[in-house]
Amino acid sequence: MADHDEHKVLETENPRRDFLKKAAGVSAAAALMNMVPAGVRSAAWAAGSDAPELKDVKIGFIPLTDCASVVIAAVKEFDKKYGITITPSKEASWAGVRDKLVNGELQAAHVLYGLIYGVHLGIGGPKKDMAVLATLNNNGQAITLSNQLKAKGVTDGASLAKLVAAEPKEYTFAQTFPTGTHAMWLYYWLAANGINPFTQAKVITVPPPQMIANMRVDNMDGFCVGEPWNARAIRDNIGFTAVTSQDIWKDHPEKVLGTTADFVAQYPNTARAMTAAILDAAKFIDTMSNRSEVAKIISAKSYVNTDFDSIEDRMLGQYDNGIGKKWADANYMKFYNDGAVSFPYLSDGMWFLTQHKRWGLLKDHPDYLAVAKKVNRIDVYKDAAAMTKTPLPKSDMRTSKLIDGVVWDGKNPKAYADGFKIKV
Amino acid sequence: MSTNKNASSKALKVMLLKDATHRLEWVTQSLQDASCEVAHFSGSLLEMEGAILREQPDVIMIDTESPNRDTLEHICLYSRTCPMPVVVFTEDEDTEKLRQAVRAGVAAYVVAGLSAERVRPILEAAITRHEVQSEMAQELSMAKASLQDQKLIDQAKRQLIRHGMSEEEAYKAMRKLAMDSGTPLAEAARKVMRLERLPDKDAT
Numbered sequence: 001m002a003d004h005d006e007h008k009v010l011e012t013e014n015p016r017r018d019f020l021k022k023a024a025g026v027s028a029a030a031a032l033m034n035m036v037p038a039g040v041r042s043a044a045w046a047a048g049s050d051a052p053e054l055k056d057v058k059i060g061f062i063p064l065t066d067c068a069s070v071v072i073a074a075v076k077e078f079d080k081k082y083g084i085t086i087t088p089s090k091e092a093s094w095a096g097v098r099d100k101l102v103n104g105e106l107q108a109a110h111v112l113y114g115l116i117y118g119v120h121l122g123i124g125g126p127k128k129d130m131a132v133l134a135t136l137n138n139n140g141q142a143i144t145l146s147n148q149l150k151a152k153g154v155t156d157g158a159s160l161a162k163l164v165a166a167e168p169k170e171y172t173f174a175q176t177f178p179t180g181t182h183a184m185w186l187y188y189w190l191a192a193n194g195i196n197p198f199t200q201a202k203v204i205t206v207p208p209p210q211m212i213a214n215m216r217v218d219n220m221d222g223f224c225v226g227e228p229w230n231a232r233a234i235r236d237n238i239g240f241t242a243v244t245s246q247d248i249w250k251d252h253p254e255k256v257l258g259t260t261a262d263f264v265a266q267y268p269n270t271a272r273a274m275t276a277a278i279l280d281a282a283k284f285i286d287t288m289s290n291r292s293e294v295a296k297i298i299s300a301k302s303y304v305n306t307d308f309d310s311i312e313d314r315m316l317g318q319y320d321n322g323i324g325k326k327w328a329d330a331n332y333m334k335f336y337n338d339g340a341v342s343f344p345y346l347s348d349g350m351w352f353l354t355q356h357k358r359w360g361l362l363k364d365h366p367d368y369l370a371v372a373k374k375v376n377r378i379d380v381y382k383d384a385a386a387m388t389k390t391p392l393p394k395s396d397m398r399t400s401k402l403i404d405g406v407v408w409d410g411k412n413p414k415a416y417a418d419g420f421k422i423k424v
Numbered sequence: 425m426s427t428n429k430n431a432s433s434k435a436l437k438v439m440l441l442k443d444a445t446h447r448l449e450w451v452t453q454s455l456q457d458a459s460c461e462v463a464h465f466s467g468s469l470l471e472m473e474g475a476i477l478r479e480q481p482d483v484i485m486i487d488t489e490s491p492n493r494d495t496l497e498h499i500c501l502y503s504r505t506c507p508m509p510v511v512v513f514t515e516d517e518d519t520e521k522l523r524q525a526v527r528a529g530v531a532a533y534v535v536a537g538l539s540a541e542r543v544r545p546i547l548e549a550a551i552t553r554h555e556v557q558s559e560m561a562q563e564l565s566m567a568k569a570s571l572q573d574q575k576l577i578d579q580a581k582r583q584l585i586r587h588g589m590s591e592e593e594a595y596k597a598m599r600k601l602a603m604d605s606g607t608p609l610a611e612a613a614r615k616v617m618r619l620e621r622l623p624d625k626d627a628t
Binding site: 214 | 468469470473488489490491492493494495496497498499500501502512565568
């Protein structure tokens with residue numbers, strides 16, 4: 001009944017006059033807001049009905065260079081600007097990150113893109129609706145091959161393929177999680193060089209900080225992992241960089257800020273605040289004059305726990321492959337790139353599904369676009385982008401050409417997934 | 425493999441996966457108190473799969489905070505020969521967290537300080553649950569396969585009808601093909617479809 005009465009009142013007012021009055025109010029308020037310093041302004045935002053429902057959030061991370069935006073958001077207090085406190089939580093395994101996201105021990109995590117999609121579809125573990133709030137970084141992973149392979153004349157993918165054909169044996173390669181990004185880069189690169197990762201090689205999973213130790217003692221032939229562990233392999237003189245992930249796919253999506261769909265539904269303002277804090281941190285990290293400081297901060301024992309030099313060089317784009325080639329890489333690890341990194345492109349999410357299908361992790365084709373639209377929370381991201389003045393791309397899809405020359409634009413995922421010569 | 429391993433008279437074989445940072449004395453002790461046979465694995469990650477296959481445990485156990493969990497995930501996901509349930513244990517006694525984890529379908533948990541009488545039922549429940557899940561997965565894949573077979577047979581039948589056979593003749597022809605070659609009907613249908621893909625004189 002109350003609804004009915006309200007309707008009547010509205011009808012009696014002149015709608016156009018009402019609209020003009022409101023519009024004038026909005027622009028006046030906006031003008032006023034622009035005169036207030038940024039820190040105070042967001043505090044005012046936080047005090048309103050947009051205030052985060054949950055003020056303390058624990059965000060999980062694995063010791064890798066690309067966890068930087070989570071750490072920096074907390075250390076540089078970008079979180080406070082949006083009314084939340086982020087506590088970075090160092091985790092021992094991706095399986096642990098997944099479990100803690102699913103059971104709510106972690107509110108969000110620095111997590112492998114493909115893992116979030118794997119959990120959403122229930123590949124090899126619990127099935128739960130997941131959410132990607134933003135992409136944390138592009139580039140900055142690599143494939144390291146052992147010195148034993150170097151001694152046999154291997155320097156790159158082509159020479160590895162030659163050796164595998166000439167001397168077949170069980171070549172062992174490690175990645176970091178079965179549905180994750182490194183598994184996909186490794187399989188993609190091997191297949192692009194004509195090596196079937198499942199019939200001509202043995203693939204295992206090894207936690208990132210243990211890659212080097214395992215290669216040293218176990219005759220592992222190669223691994224794909226994020227930095228700083230490829231740079232460390234060269235410093236420790238156990239292997240060399242055969243290919244960087246940016247050479248497999250320039251500006252590829254890598255880690256995401258991941259959480260569950262339930263969390264976003266229950267705490268939408270916290271989800272937005274978290275995303276905004278991460279965007280500000282990403283912006284800070286991509287200001288190159290800040291990078292040495294960032295490298296210093298994350299090298300600490302409580303974060304990546306490795307020597308500063310292993311982290312810093314490649315963060316600055318100074319690459320050395322360990323077998324005589326040094327170069328300045330324009331496609332070094334990026335965290336922001338004017339928002340081009342951070343936007344959760346639907347085509348990025350769909351790509352991981354196409355590879356899960358390609359390698360038999362998914363038995364049937366999923367509804368690629370529908371899944372990506374559900375998982376990638378472009379709505380939350382756009383609100384956070386507005387708060388941080390992050391530019392938005394023109395489209396929810398992007399086009400990339402990968403190392404084998406095949407173009408991915410998100411338009412025909414089924415044909416793309418089925419179109420590879422080497423697959424399961 | 426036997427499906428009655430969880431009969432309470434039989435000793436359960438538990439394989440404990442060690443890592444560098446976690447102590448396992450308390451788990452080993454409570455498993456032994458619960459009259460389980462305990463096998464330890466502390467070798468290299470590359471040998472984990474081989475060791476599991478060799479030991480054939482009823483249950484695999486690993487610390488919830490062990491970095492080696494990812495290695496185990498990979499083995500369980502890819503290896504068809506390793507269909508054992510995984511039980512995660514923890515020294516963290518926050519029961520609410522555990523309750524949530526189990527409800528979320530993460531894994532079965534064993535907590536430090538649990539009495540021997542309570543350890544065994546947890547392991548047995550994990551085994552039963554794992555068996556039910558594998559059976560369901562198997563039934564689902566069989567159902568899917570038979571649906572696909574039926575589709576294939578219908579397709580082949582339609583092709584033969586297009587060539588002038590009656591429905592009954594088409595079915596009989598395929599059945600004969602299957603019986604003559606000693607293969608299932610679906611395989612005969614596949615052969616018919618393969619023939620169809622060859623260049624057809626009538627089509628030109």
